[in-house]
Amino acid sequence: MRRLGLSLVLVVLAALPFWVANSYYVNIASQILLYAVFALGLNVLVGYAGLVSLGHAGLFGIAAYAGAIFINGGANHFIAILGALAATLLAAAVFAVLALRGTGLGFVMITVALGQIVWGVAYRWISITNGDNGVSIATRPRPFGLSLVTAPGFYWATLLVFLAAVTTVAIFVGSPFGASLRGTRDQPRRMNALGYHVWMIRFLAFLFSGLWSGVAGVLFLYYNQFVSPQVVALGASAEALLMVIAGGTGTLLGPVAGAVLVVIIKNVASAYIARWNLVLGAIFVVIVIFMPEGLVPGSVRLWRWTADRLRARMVEPGGARQKRGA
Amino acid sequence: MTALVLDDLEKSFGGLRVTAAVNLSVEPGERRLIIGPNGAGKTTLFNLITGELRPDRGSIRLFGLELTRIPSRRRAHLGMARTYQIITLFPGETLLRNVTLSLLGRSPLRWNPFTRLDRQDALISGARAALERVGLGHLADRPLGQTAYGERRRVEIAMALAQRPRILLLDEPFAGLSIDERRDVQDLLGAIPRDVTVVMIEHDMDVALDFAERITVLHFGKVIIEGTRAEVVADPRTREIYLGE
Amino acid sequence: MNLWLVLAGNSIAFGGLLFLLSAGFSLIFGLMRIPNLTHGSLFMLGAYFGTSLIAAGFSFWPAAIAAGIGVAILGGLIERLLLRRLPGAELAQVLVTLGLSFMIADLCLMGWGGDPIEIATPAALHGATFISSVGFPTYRLAVIAVAVIIAAGLWMLIDRTRLGAMIRAGVDDPAMARVVGIRVSRLFTIVFCLGAGLAGFAGVIGGPILSVYPGLDQDMLPLALVVVILGGSGSLVGSFVGSFVVGVLYNFGQAMLPELAYVVLFLPMLIVLVLRPQGLFGRAAF
Numbered sequence: 003m004r005r006l007g008l009s010l011v012l013v014v015l016a017a018l019p020f021w022v023a024n025s026y027y028v029n030i031a032s033q034i035l036l037y038a039v040f041a042l043g044l045n046v047l048v049g050y051a052g053l054v055s056l057g058h059a060g061l062f063g064i065a066a067y068a069g070a071i072f073i074n075g076g077a078n079h080f081i082a083i084l085g086a087l088a089a090t091l092l093a094a095a096v097f098a099v100l101a102l103r104g105t106g107l108g109f110v111m112i113t114v115a116l117g118q119i120v121w122g123v124a125y126r127w128i129s130i131t132n133g134d135n136g137v138s139i140a141t142r143p144r145p146f147g148l149s150l151v152t153a154p155g156f157y158w159a160t161l162l163v164f165l166a167a168v169t170t171v172a173i174f175v176g177s178p179f180g181a182s183l184r185g186t187r188d189q190p191r192r193m194n195a196l197g198y199h200v201w202m203i204r205f206l207a208f209l210f211s212g213l214w215s216g217v218a219g220v221l222f223l224y225y226n227q228f229v230s231p232q233v234v235a236l237g238a239s240a241e242a243l244l245m246v247i248a249g250g251t252g253t254l255l256g257p258v259a260g261a262v263l264v265v266i267i268k269n270v271a272s273a274y275i276a277r278w279n280l281v282l283g284a285i286f287v288v289i290v291i292f293m294p295e296g297l298v299p300g301s302v303r304l305w306r307w308t309a310d311r312l313r314a315r316m317v318e319p320g321g322a323r324q325k326r327g328a
Numbered sequence: 329m330t331a332l333v334l335d336d337l338e339k340s341f342g343g344l345r346v347t348a349a350v351n352l353s354v355e356p357g358e359r360r361l362i363i364g365p366n367g368a369g370k371t372t373l374f375n376l377i378t379g380e381l382r383p384d385r386g387s388i389r390l391f392g393l394e395l396t397r398i399p400s401r402r403r404a405h406l407g408m409a410r411t412y413q414i415i416t417l418f419p420g421e422t423l424l425r426n427v428t429l430s431l432l433g434r435s436p437l438r439w440n441p442f443t444r445l446d447r448q449d450a451l452i453s454g455a456r457a458a459l460e461r462v463g464l465g466h467l468a469d470r471p472l473g474q475t476a477y478g479e480r481r482r483v484e485i486a487m488a489l490a491q492r493p494r495i496l497l498l499d500e501p502f503a504g505l506s507i508d509e510r511r512d513v514q515d516l517l518g519a520i521p522r523d524v525t526v527v528m529i530e531h532d533m534d535v536a537l538d539f540a541e542r543i544t545v546l547h548f549g550k551v552i553i554e555g556t557r558a559e560v561v562a563d564p565r566t567r568e569i570y571l572g573e
Numbered sequence: 574m575n576l577w578l579v580l581a582g583n584s585i586a587f588g589g590l591l592f593l594l595s596a597g598f599s600l601i602f603g604l605m606r607i608p609n610l611t612h613g614s615l616f617m618l619g620a621y622f623g624t625s626l627i628a629a630g631f632s633f634w635p636a637a638i639a640a641g642i643g644v645a646i647l648g649g650l651i652e653r654l655l656l657r658r659l660p661g662a663e664l665a666q667v668l669v670t671l672g673l674s675f676m677i678a679d680l681c682l683m684g685w686g687g688d689p690i691e692i693a694t695p696a697a698l699h700g701a702t703f704i705s706s707v708g709f710p711t712y713r714l715a716v717i718a719v720a721v722i723i724a725a726g727l728w729m730l731i732d733r734t735r736l737g738a739m740i741r742a743g744v745d746d747p748a749m750a751r752v753v754g755i756r757v758s759r760l761f762t763i764v765f766c767l768g769a770g771l772a773g774f775a776g777v778i779g780g781p782i783l784s785v786y787p788g789l790d791q792d793m794l795p796l797a798l799v800v801v802i803l804g805g806s807g808s809l810v811g812s813f814v815g816s817f818v819v820g821v822l823y824n825f826g827q828a829m830l831p832e833l834a835y836v837v838l839f840l841p842m843l844i845v846l847v848l849r850p851q852g853l854f855g856r857a858a859f
Contacts, residue, residue, distance in 0.1 A: 054664060056671075100843065100846075100847050103846075103847045104846065104847075106663075106664070107606070107607075107608075107663055107664065107667070108846070110664070110667070111608065111798075111802065111846060112843070112846050112847065114798065115798075115802075115839055115842050115843045115846055116843065118795050118798075118835065118839045119835065119836055119839045119840065119843065121835065122833075122834065122835020122836050122838070122839055123833075123835070123836060125835065126831060126832050126833065126834050126835055126836075127832045127833065128832060129832065173441070173442060173444075174441050176444050176445060176446065177440055177441045177442060177443055177444065177445060178432055178435075178437045178438050178439075178440045178441075178443065178445045178448070179438065179439055179440055179441035180441065180445070181425075181428075181429060181432065181445050182429075182432065182438050182439075184418075185418060185429050188418045188419060188420075189416050189417070189418055191380070191416065192412070192416045192417075192418075193429075193433070194380070194400055194401050195378060195380075195400065195401075195404060195409075195410055196404055196429065196430055196433030196434075196487075196491070197401055197402070197404030197405050197433035197434055197491075198401060198433050198438060199401055200401070210441075235791065236791065236794070236795070237675075237791065240671050240675070243668070243671075244672075247668065277679040277680075277682065277683055278679075279675045279676070279678060279679035279682075280675070280676050280679035280680060280683075282672075282675055283672040283673060283674070283675030283676035283679065284672070284676055285672075286668065286669075286671065286672030286675065287655065287669050287672040287673060287676070290659075290665050290668045290669050290672065291655065291658055291659065291665075291669065294665065
C-alpha cells in the first residue's frame with residue numbers, strides 16, 4: 003500500500019512540469035526542492051542529533067561561493083561541484099569542532115558566531131567575494147549533454163538530487179548509526195556509559211548535515227546563477243531553522259513540508275501579502291508556542307483522529323451484517 | 329585476580345572532599361553492598377569508577393587493568409556496566425529498542441550508516457532474550473511511556489545485563505519500588521550468574537541486606553566499616569551512622 | 574596622529590552607544606538565560622519611534638526618553654504574553670525572539686518605508702569640541718557622557734537597591750532565588766522591560782550617528798552579541814568594558830582592515846566562546 007502511494011507521488015512529481023504549465027511555478031517547485039534538501043540536511047542535526055544550528059546558511063553559502071569562484075576561475079562544472087562540496091565538508095568539520103565545545107544554547111551561539119564570520123567575509127572580503135555586489139556565473143552544467151537551462155530541465159535535475167537526499171537521509175536514520183545519533187540526543191550520558199563515542203557521533207552527523215547543506219548551496223548557485231552575502235546572513239539561517247521546526251523535527255519529511263511552506267509564502271504569497279517576513283515571523287512564533295512538534299506531526303495526529311472517527315462510523319451500519327457473516 | 333581495586337581514591341569539589349582516601353577491594357563473583365547516608369559520596373564513587381568523574385588522586389583497577397587513563401566510553405567495552413539512580417532510558421522508544429541500543433554499544437555495527445537496524449536479527453533477538461531474562465519479554469514492543477516504574481527499573485537492569493558485563497554497578501536499584509516490585513528485582517539479582525561481580529549502592533539497608541555478602545559503609549566520603557554482612561550489622565557504629573551522631 | 578585620535582574618539586563614542594544597546598541584552602541574558610534576538614529590532618523600533626516623535630514636534634531628548642518608554646512597554650508585553658508561556662524552555666524562547674525580530678523588522682518597514690531617515694543632531698550639540706587642539710564632534714562626546722551616566726545609574730540600581738539585589742540573586746542562582754521567595758517571574762518582566770527600554774532609547778541616541786534604516790537591526794544585533802559574549806552575560810562591568818573593546822575593534826578594523834572588518838570582530842567572540850564560555854567577566858556559563 004505504502005509502495006503504491008510512494009510510486010504515485012513519484013510519478014506526480016516527475017510529471018510536474020507537464021501539469022504545471024507555467025514555468026514560473028516550475029521554478030518555484032525547483033526552489034522548494036533545493037530548500038527541502040537544505041532543510042533535510044539541517045534536520046539531521048536539529049531533529050536527530052538534538053543540536054540546533056543557527057549558522058547553517060554559512061555552510062550553504064560557502065558551497066555556493068566556492069562553486070562560483072571555481073567556475074569563474076575557469077574550472078568545469080564537475081570540478082567546481084566537487085570543489086564546492088569539499089570546501090563545505092572542510093568548513094563543516096571546522097564548524098563542528100568549534101561548536102561541539104558547547105552544548106545546548108552554547109552550541110547555538112557558537113554556530114551564530116561562525117555564521118556571522120562567514121557573512122563578514124562574504125560582505126567585506128571584496129577581492130574574493132565581490133562583497134555586496136555578489137558573484138554571478140554564466141552557465142549551468144550540462145550533465146550527459148542534457149540542458150538545464152529550461153525550467154523543466156533544471157527541475158528534473160533538482161528532483162533527482164532531492165530524491166537522492168531523501169533516500170540517503172532515510173537510510174541514515176534507519177541505520178544503527180542513526181539510532182546511535184538519536185540516543186545521544188536523548189541520553190548522552192547513558193550512551194557514553196554504554197560505550198558510544200558521543201562526540202565523534204555528533205561530529206560525523208554534523209559533516210553529513212553539512213554535506214547536504216552544501217549540495218543545496220550548489221543547487222542554489224545554479225538556480226540563481228548568482229550568490230550574494232544575503233545568502234549567509236543570520237536571517238537565512240533562521241529561515242532554514244524555521245523550515246525544520248515548522249515542518250516537524252522528529253520526522254523524515256517534516257522539513258520538506260516546512261520548506262514547501264516557507265518557499266510558497268516567500269514567493270507566492272508575497273504577491274498577495276505585502277509583508278512576508280511578518281507572516282513568516284508570526285508563523286514561527288505560533289508554531290513554537292502552540293505546535294512545538296511542528297506541522298507534520300500535528301497533521302498526522304489530525305489525520306489519525308479523522309481516520310478513527312470515520313472507521314467508527316463505518317462499523318456501525320454494517321456491524322449487524324458482519325456478525326451474521328462470521 | 330581481584331575484580332575491582334580502588335586505591336586511595338580522592339575527589340574534591342571546591343573545598344568539599346567528597347571521596348576521601350577510599351580503599352576498596354572486590355573479589356570476582358562477589359556481591360558487595362555499599363551503603364551510607366545521603367551525601368556519603370556513594371554515587372560519586374560510582375561516577376569515579378565508570379570514569380564520568382576524574383579522581384584527584386588514587387587509582388582504579390579492573391581485573392588488574394589500570395583504568396585512570398581510560399575514557400569512560402571505553403570502560404563499557406572492558407566489561408563494566410551500570411544502572412542509574414534516576415532512570416535514564418530512551419523515551420519514545422520501545423523496550424526492545426532500548427535494550428537493542430545497549431547491545432549495539434558494544435558492537436562495531438554502531439558506526440554503520442548503511443544497513444537497517446531493524447534487520448539486525450542477531451542483535452534484536454539478543455535484546456529480546458535479555459528482556460525475557462528479566463521477565464519483560466511480553467512487553468518488548470511496548471513503548472517506554474506505557475510501562476510502569478517498576479518495569480522500567482527492570483529494563484535498566486536488563487540493559488546492563490545485556491552488555492554481558494564482568495562487573496555490574498547498580499545505583500539504588502530498589503529506589504521507588506513497591507513491595508512486589510522489590511521482590512521481582514530481588515529475584516532478578518539473585519539469578520545473576522557468578523561470573524558477574526555485582527556492586528550495589530543502596531540507601532536503605534534492609535532492602536539490600538539479603539543480597540549482600542560483604543558490606544562497605546561510607547560516611548562523608550570515607551570508608552568507616554567494612555566486612556561481612558554479619559560483622560557490619562553487628563557493629564554499633566553502623567547504627568550510629570544511620571541514626572545520627 | 575590626528576587620524577588615530579579621531580578614530581579613537583569615534584571608537585569610544587561608538588562604544589558608549591554599544592553599551593546602551595548591550596547593557597539591556599546582558600541583563601536579559603544573565604537573568605533569563607536567553608540571548609534576546611529581538612534586541613536589534615527593538616533598537617531599530619525605538620529609533621523609528623524617535624523619528625516620528627521628533628517629526629511631531631518633540632525635541633531630541635524627550636523623544637529619546639519617550640521612545641525608550643514605548644519600547645519598554647512593548648518589551649513587557651512580549652515577556653508577559655509570549656515568553657512566559659514557555660517557562661524554562663530557553664531554546665523555544667530564543668526561537669520566539671527570533672520570530673519576533675522578523676515581525677518587528679517588517680512592521681517597521683511597513684510603518685516607516687524603505688528609505689533611510691536621518692535624525693538631526695540636537696542643536697545644542699552641533700559642531701566640534703576641541704580637546705588639546707583635536708576636534709571631536711560634540712555630539713559624540715555627549716553620547717559618551719550619556720553612556721557613563723546610564724552606566725552609573727544601572728550600577729547603583731544593581732548594586733545598591735533591593736531590586737538590584739534580587740536581580741543579582743536571580744543571575745547567580747535562579748532556583749535558589751525562588752526558594753528564598755524572590756518573585757523571579759516578575760523580575761523577568763521588569764528586566765525585559767528595562768532591557769528593551771534601554772535598547773529603544775539607544776536607538777534614538779544612535780540616530781544622529783547611524784541614521785535609521787531597514788537592516789539596522791541586523792547590523793546592531795551581532796554587535797550586542799559580541800559585546801555580551803566578550804564581557805560576560807549578566808555582568809554590567811563586562812558589558813561596559815566589552816562595549817568599548819568592540820567599539821575599538823569595529824572602528825579600527827573598518828579603517829585598517831576593511832576586508833576583514835567583521836572577522837576582526839567575530840573572531841575574538843568565537844575564541845572566547847570556545848575557550849571560556851562564560852565570557853571574560855561573567856558568571857553564567859551556557
